[in-house]
Amino acid sequence: MSNLVTGGGGFLGRYIVEQLVARGEPVRVFCRHEPNGLTLDRVSWHRGDVRDVEAVAAACQGITTVFHCAAIPGIWGPWSHFHEVNTRGTLNLLSAARSVSATRFVYTSSPSVVFDGSDHLDADETLPYPRKFLCGYSRSKSLAEIAVLEANGDSDMATVALRPHLIWGPRDNHLVPRLIQQTLAHRLRQVGRGDNRVSMTYVENAAAAHLQAADLLTPDATHAGRAYFINEPESVNLWDWINQLLGLADLPPVTATISAAAAHRLGTLLEATWRLFRLKGEPPMTRFLAAQLSRSHSYSIAAATRDFGYRRIVPVDEGLRRLEPELKQLAASG
Numbered sequence: 414m415s416n417l418v419t420g421g422g423g424f425l426g427r428y429i430v431e432q433l434v435a436r437g438e439p440v441r442v443f444c445r446h447e448p449n450g451l452t453l454d455r456v457s458w459h460r461g462d463v464r465d466v467e468a469v470a471a472a473c474q475g476i477t478t479v480f481h482c483a484a485i486p487g488i489w490g491p492w493s494h495f496h497e498v499n500t501r502g503t504l505n506l507l508s509a510a511r512s513v514s515a516t517r518f519v520y521t522s523s524p525s526v527v528f529d530g531s532d533h534l535d536a537d538e539t540l541p542y543p544r545k546f547l548c549g550y551s552r553s554k555s556l557a558e559i560a561v562l563e564a565n566g567d568s569d570m571a572t573v574a575l576r577p578h579l580i581w582g583p584r585d586n587h588l589v590p591r592l593i594q595q596t597l598a599h600r601l602r603q604v605g606r607g608d609n610r611v612s613m614t615y616v617e618n619a620a621a622a623h624l625q626a627a628d629l630l631t632p633d634a635t636h637a638g639r640a641y642f643i644n645e646p647e648s649v650n651l652w653d654w655i656n657q658l659l660g661l662a663d664l665p666p667v668t669a670t671i672s673a674a675a676a677h678r679l680g681t682l683l684e685a686t687w688r689l690f691r692l693k694g695e696p697p698m699t700r701f702l703a704a705q706l707s708r709s710h711s712y713s714i715a716a717a718t719r720d721f722g723y724r725r726i727v728p729v730d731e732g733l734r735r736l737e738p739e740l741k742q743l744a745a746s747g
Contacts, residue, residue, distance in 0.1 A: 477517065609650070
């Protein structure tokens with residue numbers, strides 16, 4: 414079989430590529446920029462953008478399994494950009510996969526597609542999509558997820574959507590570096606009471622979930638046409654976990670605080686300011702970020718464990734050991 418990994422040079426995508434190669438499977442990486450250092454045997458690279466229909470079609474030639482990881486993340490930005498990349502790009506890929514008779518399509522979704530700003534404690538896949546989304550990223554990913562699930566069985570292609578939550582680990586280019594940067598700049602504040610629990614996903618476990626889901630995926634499989642939360646079995650106190658990472662980086666714990674209500678008001682004000690004056694970059698606080706930092710968002714993996722045998726391959730303690738040198742390096746480099 415032949416695998417296509419979109420965003421295969423990114424954080425999660427690269428681990429999926431490496432795990433496929435470790436099994437002896439050929440892989441084609443499709444991304445906008447040549448991945449640095451990705452020179453593994455059995456891996457070919459195709460430059461392209463998921464918004465480019467012709468480039469997507471060319472990348473899918475001869476492919477049987479698609480792992481679609483490519484996306485534009487973020488808590489702020491124009492809706493058109495999120496929609497074109499995350500939603501329309503996924504539709505382009507689904508169309509191309511059907512045209513070449515690909516048999517399996519594994520989509521990297523996000524728990525944010527069901528996050529409505531309220532507490533989620535050990536929630537499961539019965540959570541509905543919210544009527545209103547707190548950011549364009551979540552809305553664009555939800556529309557893409559719906560399209561992927563509805564495509565199950567089209568041209569005998571089986572589909573599944575996975576929702577890994579707060580992915581962390583070595584080579585992280587988003588969550589961990591941002592945490593360290595905010596701490597060094599003395600901008601990190603505990604939002605809310607500090608008792609909110611969240612689910613986390615070590616990156617190699619998130620990648621393994623994609624392979625495990627693909628291995629048993631057929632149009633009539635139990636997990637075909639469905640979405641699944643993917644994370645560690647144990648939830649954590651968010652602020653204890655953040656302070657644990659800071660401790661491994663030899664940085665002090667978070668002591669400054671702001672109430673959840675004040676953070677929400679600040680986010681509302683800053684969003685309006687950024688829109689009014691068309692400021693560049695992300696506001697330092699948004700309504701979505703205030704909710705994510707103050708509310709619980711933990712999820713059950715019972716369905717993934719039951720339906721396609723999801724199991725982690727790296728314990729959390731080992732993941733932290735592997736991440737520690739990078740944490741210290743990030744802190745030292747400033």
